[in-house]
Amino acid sequence: MYFETTFHDAVEQETSLPGWRQEYRQVSTGGYDGRTAAILLPGVEILRETISVGTEQAFSAPEGSVIFYYYPKRDESELVRGEKALGVSGFALNWTNRIGFMDAGSDLLMLVLRRNAIAQEVRDNKAQLVEAPLVDSAYLADWLLSLLGAASQQSYPYAREDFDDVLADVITDRFELLFQKSVVCETPQIADAEKIYKKIRDRIFDAPDRPHTVRSLSRDLGVSAFDLRASCQSFSQIPLEKMLTLLRLNGARRDLLRARCAPRKVSDIAMDWGFFHWSRFALRYRSLFDETPSETLRGQNSPATRHHCACSAPHHECAQRGEYTGFE
Known part of the structure; x- marks a missing residue:
């Protein structure tokens, strides 16, 4: 399944990633403009999130998940301060009760895998930070971005349900190959x-x-x-x-x-x-x-939120508000 949602308030966007626990707070001036796009497959999720202003983010990834993250813009954005030295990509294995800051104009791509979908050696790894080779990360990220791009144009080649498992397996294989080439890093000071x-x-x-x-x-x-x-x-x-x-x-x-x-x-x-x-x-x-x-x-200046309170509605309810574009 593919979905794409736009937001005009941090409180709305914090509920957009399935299975995540998040709180977003705006820390730089300006009108809020955010977007989340995702492809959801069995045990595998491709997520891309952009936000126009700086934000403080308190978050926990879905329990039992391993994450590959990449910054497509290759700028100075970072999810957790101190990971900048790792470049624009890496793996996160224990993102629980964390706080991070995203700069204005942030652009974050994530591949989220549930532990029951990946190899035992990955599941057993206790590291918090794993640095991925940049060139190999870029190849994987470019492919994931192309899948999201095709989905956004409704030319998603794997829209049939019987292809979902095949695509999930292919993505998992590429994830594990990159993980095997990666280096475990010490927790930053x-x-x-x-x-x-x-x-x-x-x-x-x-x-x-x-x-x-x-x-x-x-x-x-x-x-x-x-x-x-x-x-x-x-x-x-x-x-x-x-x-x-x-x-x-x-x-x-x-x-x-x-x-309200x-x-x-x-x-x-x-x-x-x-x-x-x-x-x-x-x-x-x-x-x-x-x-x-x-x-x-x-609710005068927030078209995405004027119709509801501090809504914690998940992304699939956005279709009722005219903010959802997607297909299964």
Whole structure:
């Protein structure tokens, strides 16, 4: 099965990958424009996701999956900070409860295989990062992209159900051949910064209405202010003070989206997230999301979301909203 879906809000796109647990938060300014395209086969999924703005992504891959990832644009985007040194491709075997940042204009291709579909030596590997040879990765990625391109033009040559298993087997074979040529890498040192960053964001979400400062976070978390700032900067490339505001603005946005179904005042939501100066909140909100809080609440500037709340509808329900193109 092939599907392609477009999004105008991070909250919508976070539900687009089948079997993934994700939360997306916008961390760079501008209107949101995202797209997910996928081919779903028995035990095998080809996924391509593009996002116009920078995002923070908290995610877990489907349980028991192994992932080949590749950046078609070959730019500086990266899913997990610190993996840039591995180039534009690699394998991920334990993507559970992770946090990463994607740059504006990100473009990510993933091949997701369930462990029961792949060889025992791959299933038994406990590594977190595996570096794939770039040339061989490019060949595999170009082929996967050609399959997605054919599917998007509805010239998908394997649309018949009896070919799905054959294609899944061929893809799995190529996946395993590339994995055998790859090199297991040590977990990057940036993992320590990720742990500290997780503590920061968890504290913000546990008490969103508190006026958090770097000093108060340092006392609460038992981490020096220097380490808090350094970890946030190295992991996210965003200063800690700015990140604290970005996280609270995204929290307010989620509540505004939910308020489309359960009406609440914008000012109450702002206060829930520690914004006690209305005009400053509105100004910061509009600067980040390219719309006012009231427009978010009314759904005026988000064609993909204006018809529903902070919807967690899976991709197959998008057909009811006129945003889905695909065929089986």
